[in-house]
Amino acid sequence: MSRSGLIISAAFCALALLAPWLAPYHPKADTDVPLAAPSARHLLGTDDVGRDILSQVISGSRISILVGLIAGLAAAALGLLVGLLAGYLGGAVDRILMRTVDVFLAMPRLPLLILLAAYLGAGIWVVVICFVLVSWAMPARVVRAQVRVEKQRPYVTSARLSGARSIYVLRKHIVPALSPLALAIVIMEISHAIMIEAGMSFLGLGDPTATSWGTILHHAFSYPALFLSDAWIWWALPPGVCLSLLLLGLALLAMEVERKVDPRIEGGRLGG
Amino acid sequence: MAAENARALLDLSSLEVTYGPDQAPVVQDLCLRIERGQAVGILGESGAGKSTIALAILDLLPRAARRKGRIHFDGLDLLGRAESIRAIRFRRISLVLQDCMNAFNPVIRIGEQIAELWVCHERTRWKEALRRAGALLERFGLSAELTGSYPHELSGGMRQRVALAMAVALSPELVIVDEPTSALDVVTANAVVELLGAVRRESGASLLVISHDVSVLARCCDRIAVMGEGRILEEGPAARVLRQPEHAATRSLIAAVPRLAAFREKP
Numbered sequence: 159m160s161r162s163g164l165i166i167s168a169a170f171c172a173l174a175l176l177a178p179w180l181a182p183y184h185p186k187a188d189t190d191v192p193l194a195a196p197s198a199r200h201l202l203g204t205d206d207v208g209r210d211i212l213s214q215v216i217s218g219s220r221i222s223i224l225v226g227l228i229a230g231l232a233a234a235a236l237g238l239l240v241g242l243l244a245g246y247l248g249g250a251v252d253r254i255l256m257r258t259v260d261v262f263l264a265m266p267r268l269p270l271l272i273l274l275a276a277y278l279g280a281g282i283w284v285v286v287i288c289f290v291l292v293s294w295a296m297p298a299r300v301v302r303a304q305v306r307v308e309k310q311r312p313y314v315t316s317a318r319l320s321g322a323r324s325i326y327v328l329r330k331h332i333v334p335a336l337s338p339l340a341l342a343i344v345i346m347e348i349s350h351a352i353m354i355e356a357g358m359s360f361l362g363l364g365d366p367t368a369t370s371w372g373t374i375l376h377h378a379f380s381y382p383a384l385f386l387s388d389a390w391i392w393w394a395l396p397p398g399v400c401l402s403l404l405l406l407g408l409a410l411l412a413m414e415v416e417r418k419v420d421p422r423i424e425g426g427r428l429g430g
Numbered sequence: 431m432a433a434e435n436a437r438a439l440l441d442l443s444s445l446e447v448t449y450g451p452d453q454a455p456v457v458q459d460l461c462l463r464i465e466r467g468q469a470v471g472i473l474g475e476s477g478a479g480k481s482t483i484a485l486a487i488l489d490l491l492p493r494a495a496r497r498k499g500r501i502h503f504d505g506l507d508l509l510g511r512a513e514s515i516r517a518i519r520f521r522r523i524s525l526v527l528q529d530c531m532n533a534f535n536p537v538i539r540i541g542e543q544i545a546e547l548w549v550c551h552e553r554t555r556w557k558e559a560l561r562r563a564g565a566l567l568e569r570f571g572l573s574a575e576l577t578g579s580y581p582h583e584l585s586g587g588m589r590q591r592v593a594l595a596m597a598v599a600l601s602p603e604l605v606i607v608d609e610p611t612s613a614l615d616v617v618t619a620n621a622v623v624e625l626l627g628a629v630r631r632e633s634g635a636s637l638l639v640i641s642h643d644v645s646v647l648a649r650c651c652d653r654i655a656v657m658g659e660g661r662i663l664e665e666g667p668a669a670r671v672l673r674q675p676e677h678a679a680t681r682s683l684i685a686a687v688p689r690l691a692a693f694r695e696k697p
Binding site for chain 1: 488490516517519521524525527529532534535536537546547550551
């Protein structure tokens with residue numbers, strides 16, 4: 159039970175890596191009659207242009223996870239860097255960076271995303287850039303607070319008085335002390351990025367030529383008669399279930415990581 | 431004094447420190463000389479500005495703080511050339527902080543924290559530096575095996591010893607010790623005071639000991655300066671200051687020591 163997050167996340171990563179070998183058909187190949195019900199040839203049936211849905215869901219994991227990883231890591235890295243600089247340097251740098259963070263935190267996320275994507279055009283890199291723009295501010299603030307705590311530690315003063323440069327203090331004392339927090343932030347950002355990518359693709363703001371869970375949902379919901387038959391069960395449900403499962407796995411993984419690195423949370427019981 | 435016109439190791443004159451633009455000075459019009467090999471004590475009650483002097487010398491004050499006056503160390507103007515302070519810290523002037531027993535990184539082994547000094551300052555190899563760390567601990571009456579321990583595995587007194595050992599690791603000319611005994615029991619405090627004497631004998635370094643405890647300074651200093659409200663109230667040879675205090679503040683600090691008999695004029 160304690161490893162379920164790791165197992166779910168690893169399983170989806172394996173699915174994404176092995177997609178070309180696991181998928182029975184090419185995700186864009188016109189394989190059969192449109193809207194075929196599940197059968198031995200098409201375990202999840204086909205969509206309105208006759209593409210195999212199972213193959214689409216398997217291949218779709220690649221874009222979802224790849225964009226999630228790139229965008230999540232980039233947003234977390236930018237947030238960590240800004241938080242580290244603002245927290246450690248303080249003074250004018252801190253004020254300028256934190257006011258910028260405030261501006262980005264105050265902006266409504268989804269309308270901004272839609273606006274940005276509409277201006278920049280659809281595409282995977284647009285999704286990445288949009289996500290980084292709306293998601294770097296929160297981790298920056300969290301990290302800054304933690305850096306300010308670490309900076310006050312007596313051993314940091316000691317290191318400085320024994321002649322250590324700032325960069326040495328950061329590398330030796332502050333960054334290692336931040337690593338559990340950083341790991342949790344990275345996982346959280348990746349899971350947000352996967353959700354945002356799916357959301358943008360669902361709204362038709364992702365790359366229309368790429369197959370991701372979001373674009374499968376987009377196509378399914380664009381089909382006017384989706385709910386007039388049982389087709390939604392094998393067309394719209396599987397990508398949604400995959401998405402939910404992966405996000406659940408990442409959330410569990412973040413909790414497991416937290417439990418591993420924070421000695422105060424022992425056996426699910428929060429101690430003082 | 432004979433060395434009056436010779437260059438002092440540390441020469442503070444008209445030093446003034448404020449912690450912010452509109453704040454009253456914490457230290458003002460402070461003059462203090464430390465000759466080579468001398469041990470000078472600064473005595474004063476809490477809040478007198480004693481620790482501020484130590485931080486001011488090494489440029490470790492908060493950013494908003496301002497220093498005025500003159501800080502000369504071996505002819506170098508420490509106020510004028512702030513960028514060179516890193517070359518001075520620990521190599522030429524070391525400081526043992528007031529709460530030094532808590533000043534270790536809890537997740538790095540003691541040996542690594544000591545060895546780091548030589549690795550970073552003298553480009554010693556890690557293996558050699560760790561060996562020297564063990565030897566240094568033995569010189570300070572600790573087991574060389576402590577290099578493999580984490581700070582929480584040591585008692586407060588042991589950590590204090592390690593901190594003192596680290597202060598002389600790079601053979602500085604001046605060792606500043608801020609309240610070396612304030613968090614220790616009497617027996618351990620005694621051992622630390624003896625250790626201070628050993629530090630001086632062994633390394634030949636000058637000492638600047640900051641304390642509110644007369645008995646500590648009485649046992650390890652040649653000269654004592656008494657501070658109050660940011661100023662030096664009186665200064666002189668330790669025996670004279672303790673036996674014939676001129677200032678009321680000195681008298682009350684001496685009276686605060688339970689074992690008064692030790693400083694009373696012998697009949």
